[in-house]
Amino acid sequence: xxxxxxxxxxxxxxxxxxxxxLVASGLTLIxxxxxxxxxxxxxxxxxxAYICFWLxxxxxxxxxxxxxxxxxxxxxxxxxxxxxxxxxxxxxxxxQVLMTYGLILILNExxxxxxxSDFYSVPIPEVLSGSIPMGNQxxxxxxxxxxxxxxxxxxxMYVVIGKTKLGMMIRAGASNREMVQALGINIxxxxxxxxxxxxxxxxxxxMIDAPLSSVYPGMGNYILIISFVVIVIGGIGxxxxxxxxxxxxxxxxxxxxxxxxxxxxxxxxxxMALVLLWRPQGLFxxxx
Amino acid sequence: xxADAPILEVxxxxxxxxxxxxxxxxxxxxxxxxxxxxxxxxxxxxTTTIRSIFGLTPPSKGEVRVFGNVVTASAPxxxxxxxxxxxxxxxxxxxxxxxxxxxxxxxxxxxxxxNNWTLERVLETFPRLAERLSNMGNHLSxxxxxxxxxxxxxxxxxxxxxxxxxxxxxxxxxxxxxxxxVRRIKETGIATILVDKDVxxxxxxxxxxxxxxxxxxxxxxxxxxxxxxxDIHVQHLGV
Numbered sequence: 001x002x003x004x005x006x007x008x009x010x011x012x013x014x015x016x017x018x019x020x021x022l023v024a025s026g027l028t029l030i031x032x033x034x035x036x037x038x039x040x041x042x043x044x045x046x047x048x049a050y051i052c053f054w055l056x057x058x059x060x061x062x063x064x065x066x067x068x069x070x071x072x073x074x075x076x077x078x079x080x081x082x083x084x085x086x087x088x089x090x091x092x093x094x095x096q097v098l099m100t101y102g103l104i105l106i107l108n109e110x111x112x113x114x115x116x117s118d119f120y121s122v123p124i125p126e127v128l129s130g131s132i133p134m135g136n137q138x139x140x141x142x143x144x145x146x147x148x149x150x151x152x153x154x155x156x157m158y159v160v161i162g163k164t165k166l167g168m169m170i171r172a173g174a175s176n177r178e179m180v181q182a183l184g185i186n187i188x189x190x191x192x193x194x195x196x197x198x199x200x201x202x203x204x205x206x207m208i209d210a211p212l213s214s215v216y217p218g219m220g221n222y223i224l225i226i227s228f229v230v231i232v233i234g235g236i237g238x239x240x241x242x243x244x245x246x247x248x249x250x251x252x253x254x255x256x257x258x259x260x261x262x263x264x265x266x267x268x269x270x271x272m273a274l275v276l277l278w279r280p281q282g283l284f285x286x287x288x
Numbered sequence: 289x290x291a292d293a294p295i296l297e298v299x300x301x302x303x304x305x306x307x308x309x310x311x312x313x314x315x316x317x318x319x320x321x322x323x324x325x326x327x328x329x330x331x332x333x334x335t336t337t338i339r340s341i342f343g344l345t346p347p348s349k350g351e352v353r354v355f356g357n358v359v360t361a362s363a364p365x366x367x368x369x370x371x372x373x374x375x376x377x378x379x380x381x382x383x384x385x386x387x388x389x390x391x392x393x394x395x396x397x398x399x400x401x402x403n404n405w406t407l408e409r410v411l412e413t414f415p416r417l418a419e420r421l422s423n424m425g426n427h428l429s430x431x432x433x434x435x436x437x438x439x440x441x442x443x444x445x446x447x448x449x450x451x452x453x454x455x456x457x458x459x460x461x462x463x464x465x466x467x468x469x470v471r472r473i474k475e476t477g478i479a480t481i482l483v484d485k486d487v488x489x490x491x492x493x494x495x496x497x498x499x500x501x502x503x504x505x506x507x508x509x510x511x512x513x514x515x516x517x518x519d520i521h522v523q524h525l526g527v
Contacts, residue, residue: 168393172382179380182342183394184368184444 001258004135009254015143017250018150022205023223024230024242025157026198032237033174034191036085037096040103041202042224048073048203049210049219050111053120056210062125066207070200077199081192089191108218117217122210146208153204154243161239170194174237226253229268233275235285244283293356294319295371295448295479296341301350303333303340303503310336311503313350318448323480325490325511327525328500334483335377337500338452342374343367355399355447371399373446377453377483379437383426387417390425390436391443398445404476410439413469431462438469448479455484467493487525491515499524 001009027041051072055065084103088096123129124142131138161167169190173180181187206220213219230249234241249268256267275283296318303311311333318324326334339345341352343364352360354370368374382390391410397403411418414435420428428436434454441449451470455463467489474480474493484490490497490511497514499507499521507520514521 165393168385168389171384171389172393175382175384176380178344178364179376179382181364182344182368182374182376183440184365184396185394186363186365 002135004137005258008134008137008139009258010251011139011143011147013251013254014247015147015150015250016254017247018147018154019205019209020223020226020230020250021154021243021246022150023202024227024234024246025154025239026201027227028231028234028237028239028242029170029194030198031231033170033177033194034085034089036088036195037093037100038085038195038198039097039100039224040080040107041198041227042220042222043104043107044073044077044199044202044220045206045209045223046111046218046220047076047107048206049213049215050115050206051203052207052210053122053215054115056122062122062211065122066204069207070204073203074196074200076203077196078192080199081195085195086188086192089188104221111217120215122215124211142211146212149208153201157201157239166190166193226268229272231282233272233282235279235282237286238282238284241282241284293353295322295355296481297351297353297356298337298341299351299353301337301340301347301352303336303345303347305336305345309503311340311347314498314500314503314505316498316505316508318479318481320447321474321477321479322496323474323482323494325494325497326481326483326500327487327490327497327521329525332500333503334500335452336503338374338376338450338481338483341367341450342372368444369399371447373441373444373449375434375437375441375449375451375454377456379430379433381425381428381433381436381440383424385425386422387425387428387436388421390440391417394440395443396445399447402445405442405445407443410442413442413472414439431458431465434458434462434466435469438466438473442473446478448481449473450481452483453485454482455486455489487521 023041023045027038030036030038048069051069052065055068056062059065080103084099088099128142128145130141132141132144161170169180169185173187173190177187226249230245231242233248234243234245248271252267252271256264260267294317298317299315301311301314302309314337316324326337328334336345340347343359343362347360350360351358354367354372357370359367359370385393391407395407416432417435417439420432425433425436438451438454454470455466458466470480470482471493482490482494491514494511496510497507498505501524506524507514
């Protein structure tokens, strides 16, 4: 592999990793803080992509579609949390798995009723549709743009979680939920905000990804499974872990396809198995 | 809110853990600025009493009133916001937050809007915490964790501070320091409920005492009365 090809694969892996991070960070926060296994998180990614497609059809602008789509996803997540998830906090994981699996079926069916079973595409905006020459090859500007935007979002999350009072409550809630309540903080409101933000992030990931992949039924299923691999590698509940895990999985998957194409579908699971052999709690997981 | 109601009134409080009946009808009250010692050997229901007041293990029967408002069925955060600050057994510091964050996270004005306890004042009270502001909660000594737990509760500007085993497992010098802080807090007019093993220290600081044996109050009276009858506490508290 020459250097240019290597560089392009690194960029592809990082971009895929960022997309995964947006989905996996919500998944890991929702599990780490609220103790909820949300199987419907991948469906949020799909809904985001469809909303982007739908709003693009109306507004003819990807930017406007995404800007309007994010608050829609937030409200959508809030409604799901209040109607379905909030009754599950004191229940066993089995109930959560059943409920959120049921949500996948409902959301997939809703998607079919609203948009049918066809594959759709969302065009890359004109200004970002070019390519940057790299040696004897080219790299699409839109992919770089996606990485850049995701980097900004990740930095924003870092600030919110690391520096704000909401972030303190989120971290404290992950370590000792009962004490947070005993100090006068309404933990169910924190939960609702975290869940809605998680839904908005997953939806945003689907929206920004729509021009790269097509928009199709069940597109959230695969990303859900990969996101679980990411958070298991990173350590469940750790956003830092989700970031490192997403980058590792993104790069391993991309390079696996290039270097060992016949085993590419196995590479990330082999990576997960190796990490778990070395650190059963994941890279940044706490030993319980 | 009734103007002359005590901060806390507990009447005929029964609490179960699953099938086991832990508290069998507890009654007591704490007036403004008053200091109550909750005494008894291990496993007699002191911590359960505190958990029941805060709604963490809700009572199965009876009533808890804060400033005259019934809070028995309320969520823990609603109860705490009536002006109750908890320093729990085992400190329960947020290990993954810095000292400063532990204090700032819960900071709020008191029930009457007063903001007597600020970060500056807490750090003045516990100078050791000022030196360790950026340390994570799990990188503190036991004594520092205890000071942080007290500071964290004070940052909510409570009318009643509940300290469950605040000196447990600490070196004598640190214990002395904690007791002197408890006295200073009491002098500021904050009411307190104290749980501790040190009967002499409790008797010297508290106004009244409640002794629990197997979830029932066997003594309820003033500290001077209990101090004058050493046979009572020897019988129920001695080892």
